[in-house]
Amino acid sequence: MADTNYDVIIIGSGPGGYVTAIRAAQLGLKTAIVEREHLGGICLNWGCIPTKALLRSAEMMDHANHAKSFGLKLEGKMTADVKDVVARSRGVSARLNGGVGFLMKKNKIDVIWGEAKLTKPGEIVVGKPSKPAVEPQHPAPKGTKGEGTYTAKHIIVATGARPRALPGIEPDGKLIWTYFEAMKPEKMPKSMVVMGSGAIGIEFASFYLSMGVDVTVVELMPNVMPVEDDEISKFARKMLEKRGMKIITEAKVSKVDKAADSITAHVETKDGKVQQITADRLISAVGVQGNIENLGLETLGVKTDRGCIVIDGYGKTNVPGLYAIGDVAGPPMLAHKAEHEGVVCIEKIAGLPNVHPMDKGKIPGCTYCTPQVASVGLNEAKAKAEGRDIRVGRYQFNANGKAIALGEDAGMIKVIFDKKSGELLGAHMVGAEVTELIQGFVVAMNLETTEEDLMHTIFPHPTLSEMMKESVLDAYGRVLNA
Template identity: 85%
Template sequence: MAESYDVIIIGSGPGGYVTAIRAAQLGFKTAIVEREHLGGICLNWGCIPTKALLRSAEILDHANHAKDYGLTLEGKMTAKVEDVVKRSRGVSLRLNGGVGFLMKKNKIDVIWGEAELTKPGEIKVSAMKKKPVEPQPPVPKGTKDEGTYTAKHIILATGARPRTLPGIEPDGKLIWTYFEAMVPQEMPKSLLVMGSGAIGIEFASFYRSMGVDVTVVELMPNIMPVEDAEISAIARKALEKRGMKIITEAKVSKVDKAANSVTAHIETKDGKTQTITADRLISAVGVQGNIENLGLEKLGVKTDRGCVVTDGYGKTNVAGLYAIGDVAGPPMLAHKAEHEGVICIEKIAGVPGVHAMDKNKIPGCTYCHPQVASVGLTEAKAKEAGRDVRVGRFQFAANGKAIALGEDNGLIKTIFDKKTGELLGAHMVGAEVTELIQGFVVAMNLETTEEDLMHTIFPHPTLSEMMKESVLDAYGRVLNA
């Protein structure tokens, strides 16, 4: 007889495991199915280990510019790639074990294997076809095994994987995805990055800091195309100043492989073609949802462009089946997945006051050097929507803390509705802006106006003061510029 649960979640990434914890808190008998590693891609091969790599790169950058801080280091600081990678993997392994602890603490069963929907409310879990890529921490007690399980509510949280282009498929040696880029056996001398979204730019920034000759090719006119054009332009200039080569309005049409290098044929907007030879190529042209081999077709689950179609609460067109996170569509971000999962399970539980996610209030962060962060509408999108806007700007070069840090290159930009004072969007480039952006996210969620922000006292000396100055600038009241 199949073991029964109130809630079964397929996938233990940020969306999956957070949803499982919230389900357990709400009194549901809960299980989570995982085929490879607790914490999913984000914790093991995405958000967390890349930030560990970028931290090493940041320390290296500072060390190699010690003279700018009045310090002298004997010789040039160097990096041993194996040690940098080892630290990154150690960070992931530690957090992986933490998720296992949380499952045990909340009495959530972990079912190891690959899940397939057999009929509404039922799944079959088979042995993993693919072994974990590295040793896992001890599996928490109470772990279940392959078999058949039933649940009143089944939530898909299967995440996403790198998108590939025909003819430029990753081979693990010369053409990499983020998996291979995260654990290089040795540093290439040259690297071509195809795609300038967050993943592409973060790896481009890391490898450039490590001394690699980096070229980025982007199809759109601006790098980080979802960002405000003004912010993107500042980021591009800063990256190019660091020695990165960037080619926009261009695409890699063909790749020729040699024994230990690739030659990319790059078509530009004007129809011309150039070739670039590099030791390695990173394909960072986006991700696609993991919807295969789940039995969705058999149940008639509606999908669109590789993702499961849901309403604002994670509900699919099949009763008792839900989807959250990357598999439920963009933006494909860990924090979106977590919040989406909480909304989904609280709606199932009938928690009062649950409302659908407002995707316009989901922040986005890119941890390159300099960092980029944003929330809400860009200036162009706000105008396209017919909004009459006020735009405020404040340069890092006018902020005392930024100058003291030696990080005085950047901009805070705010966009307000001229009639109502509503904060429509905030966009930043510069040091630690990925930590600053949440202030504007909170403001937008609280429906804060420019008046509220102007009357808020920001501590001095901090980078956060620039946030208020940007608001003041939008209304002709800037104080320090």
């Protein structure tokens, strides 16, 4: 039975699962990972990566449509071949999917192909998947193990999440889409309603808008991207609407009527008024829910809350030897959170010294629409709600030479400091490439950097990053280039 017994078994090979498996192997633990559909999970196959490939195509389309403003001439009209756009996106995913398989072999991690169920502490039974994959299931890679009973001292659940469905507006794969269908349209719709303006909803809304689709976004909260700082959200909304996106906030889709090849969404605003919007397709992007079903959690008495597994700061559940990480363990449901959570969990299991729980207040969030949005830490409203005495600094893209040269001069950086200590409490950005810039502030927060440290840091010129320093200077009345 030696080949079925491990130190660690991880259920799910998404970013959290496969990164945790690699770290476990590095620490000398005999490790196996169970997967039922595709290595790399949703992120590599249907989420983070392929959407960025689609958005890159959209970005190229936007640049081409504004070539004249750069002194360039394009002969004829720029058009998109939807099949080729989708094929490129799927190709990017396939390349990374293969890369995860290579990493498993390189680190001598056994891959067990099938669906795992917890039967008792320290044991799982792997069988055939109880539900079909999102598309024809990937064949088991060569060298993988299959159905059977496996044991381990430590079992980590990393089964991720799936799109949430609203009663009466369930996705049907034809007229009402989740991100699965939105990722690979057979033809480009002429019009679309997007229900929900979180990262998933607004990224798809931005992509389809760039592709020439008439897009209407319906959001229940007062602002689009409601988790973002109010000022940043309002700035982003203006820019999205300037691009031609229609946005209805403080409203909900209460009903959807289906025709042969179109839908009619009944949009109810907070004052009770209802308007009907007819479009070719509707994307349901109202959040995700953890994959906790069919795992045997009830058999072991594992505590759950609002569809997620309850854990402590090190991934431990209430059942000894059982852990959970990533989306299935609760928000924020982000790939980089899952990866770090998994590393913390496995390093604690291995007994490494000085392992600290993840600080959720220092997890960056990025939305890759046009304009991009990125943030970390407290927004202004939350800082005030905590009773903080704060300083706020702002800097506009239209005062930055690099942004002007790029033709990307619409955007803003906002920073929030504790007035007494100089602690950087939060940073919020909207504009070109802010998803790359935000990490500078993430590092600063992790190093407990003060405003004085940032003011004495030399940023290269000409770059967009200079605006980060200028925003800090603005918070203290010392801005130089505004």
